[in-house]
Amino acid sequence: MKKLKILFFVLLLIELNVPTYAQKGFGVILKAGQKYEDGQYKKALKLLAKAERMDYGFCGNAWEGSERAINLLRTKIYINQENYQLARKCLNSIGLEYKxxxxxxxxxxxxxxxxxxxxxxxxxxxxxxxxxxxxxxxxxxxxxxxxxxxxxxxxxxxxxxxxxxxxxxxxxxxxxxxxxxxxxxxxxxxxxxxxxxSSVKxxxxxx
Incomplete structure (x- = not known):
């Protein structure tokens, strides 16, 4: 789960550089990640839906970061649920892909x-x-x-x-x-x- 932990670390760094009202949204994403780690996928998806509706202010980087984090975590959840089409749909929703x-x-x-x-x-x-x-x-x-x-x-x-x-x-x-x-x-x-x-985890x- 190294990549997910790195993602959470990045989210924490973002939280330190955005207004308080935007930090609340990233906090909800972090909670969703914790539910994912515990195998509580329905609760994680519910929290991600809430995070998607939250305000991330006027900073484009904050909105972009939240979108990436939400869709990457949804992708992980849907892969675990063997819902591969929804997983790919989430990947396609990520606006900017880095090299x-x-x-x-x-x-x-x-x-x-x-x-x-x-x-x-x-x-x-x-x-x-x-x-x-x-x-x-x-x-x-x-x-x-x-x-x-x-x-x-x-x-x-x-x-x-x-x-x-x-x-x-x-x-x-x-x-x-x-x-x-x-x-x-x-x-x-x-x-x-x-x-x-069965061999792909x-x-x-x-x-």
Missing amino acids: GDNLDSIRIRTYQMEYGKDSLSNMIDLSFNNTKVVCRENDFFVIIPLTNGEKIELKINPIFNFDLIHMDDENEKVAKWIGSFKESENYKLIQERDLHR PHDDNY
């Missing part, structure tokens, strides 16, 4: 737990030719249709992929993404084999 976040690695893990690791790897390799890059509400996604009728969505960070998202030719854009993706750690993650749902530090 070191690699939230796609969490998305990939949820697909692996949902479909099975070997099946996902095989389906993606068969589906690369049908990949599309789309823009949805100012967010950029790669859509990979799978042979089982489902689809995989991975998010493109526009800050670190500026040239790619501004390419005019859609085929060249897709080809550039596929080339880059096949050299990435996330593709290596997809290529891992023989990991079944939602409390792993990868989450």
